[in-house]
Amino acid sequence: MAFTIAVAGKGGVGKTTISALVIINLLKRGLKPVLAVDADPNVNLNTLLGIQAPFEIGKLREEALEEVRKIDFSPGMSKATYLEYEFQSCVTEGEGFDLIVMGRPEGPGCYCFANDVLRTFIAKLTPNYRYVVIDSEAGMEHLSRRTTQNVDILFIVSDSNPVALKSAERINKLVDELKLRIKKRYLVLNNLENSFILKIKEKVKKTGLELGGIIPKDEMVFSFTLEEKPLTQLPSTSPALLAVENLLKKTEVLS
Incomplete structure (x- = not known):
C-alpha cells in the first residue's frame, strides 16, 4: 500500500x-513513484512542480456524467467502466510522479454515482505508487465530507496568524469527532522566524x-513563486526545502 x-x-x-x-524531498531520495493529488479548487500545485495544468477531474466529472446519460452502452461497456476510462485521462505524468487535479467542486445535481466511481478509481490507482501526497482544499470541508481518509500522516499547516492557529485547532478536533482513519497528525508552522515561536x-x-x-521564511521560495518558476529548481541550500526535509525525518517519513 502507498504511504499517504x-x-x-x-x-x-x-x-x-x-x-x-514534501514531494520534491521524496523524489530527491529516489522514493518514487509519487502520486500528487491537488484537491484544492484553487489549482496551482502543477505550477510549483513544473508541469502543465492537467484536465481537472471536477470538469470532467460533469461532462462525463452528461455523456453517460446520453450514451446507450453496449453489454461490454458499463457506465462505471466508461467513467473510469475518462478519469484515467486526467492523470498527468511528471518526472518520478503523476498528478491528479480535482479542480472545481460539484455543481448542482447529483454526483453520487460519479463520486463513487472516482473513489474506486483512486483506490485502484494508489497501490501503483510508493507515496501519495494530497494537497487538501482550504478549511475543513474535505474533512466533513470525509474525502481525507486512510491517511498515514496529516500535516496541519498554520502561520503565526492566530486565526490560522485556531483553524488548525478546529481541524484537529474535527478529525477526532469524525473518527477519521488518520494515523498521525502534526502541526507545521510555515513562513515563520524562529524567534517568533516564543x-x-x-x-x-x-x-x-x-x-x-x-x-522558515525563504526568499528563494518567495522569488520562485513570484516568477512562476517551479520549486523543483530550488537549490539544495533552500532553507524551506531543508526544513521540510527535517520535518519528514522527525515524523519518520525519511530516515
Whole structure:
C-alpha cells in the first residue's frame, strides 16, 4: 500500500508550497513513484512542480456524467467502466510522479454515482505508487465530507496568524469527532522566524497538536513563486526545502 501524506490548513498559509516541498524531498531520495493529488479548487500545485495544468477531474466529472446519460452502452461497456476510462485521462505524468487535479467542486445535481466511481478509481490507482501526497482544499470541508481518509500522516499547516492557529485547532478536533482513519497528525508552522515561536507558544499548545516542524521564511521560495518558476529548481541550500526535509525525518517519513 502507498504511504499517504495529506496537507491541510486555512487558506493562504502555504499548504500547496509545503505539499510541493514534501514531494520534491521524496523524489530527491529516489522514493518514487509519487502520486500528487491537488484537491484544492484553487489549482496551482502543477505550477510549483513544473508541469502543465492537467484536465481537472471536477470538469470532467460533469461532462462525463452528461455523456453517460446520453450514451446507450453496449453489454461490454458499463457506465462505471466508461467513467473510469475518462478519469484515467486526467492523470498527468511528471518526472518520478503523476498528478491528479480535482479542480472545481460539484455543481448542482447529483454526483453520487460519479463520486463513487472516482473513489474506486483512486483506490485502484494508489497501490501503483510508493507515496501519495494530497494537497487538501482550504478549511475543513474535505474533512466533513470525509474525502481525507486512510491517511498515514496529516500535516496541519498554520502561520503565526492566530486565526490560522485556531483553524488548525478546529481541524484537529474535527478529525477526532469524525473518527477519521488518520494515523498521525502534526502541526507545521510555515513562513515563520524562529524567534517568533516564543510569542505564540501558548496558542500552539492550544491546538492540541505535536509541533512537527517550523518552516522558515525563504526568499528563494518567495522569488520562485513570484516568477512562476517551479520549486523543483530550488537549490539544495533552500532553507524551506531543508526544513521540510527535517520535518519528514522527525515524523519518520525519511530516515
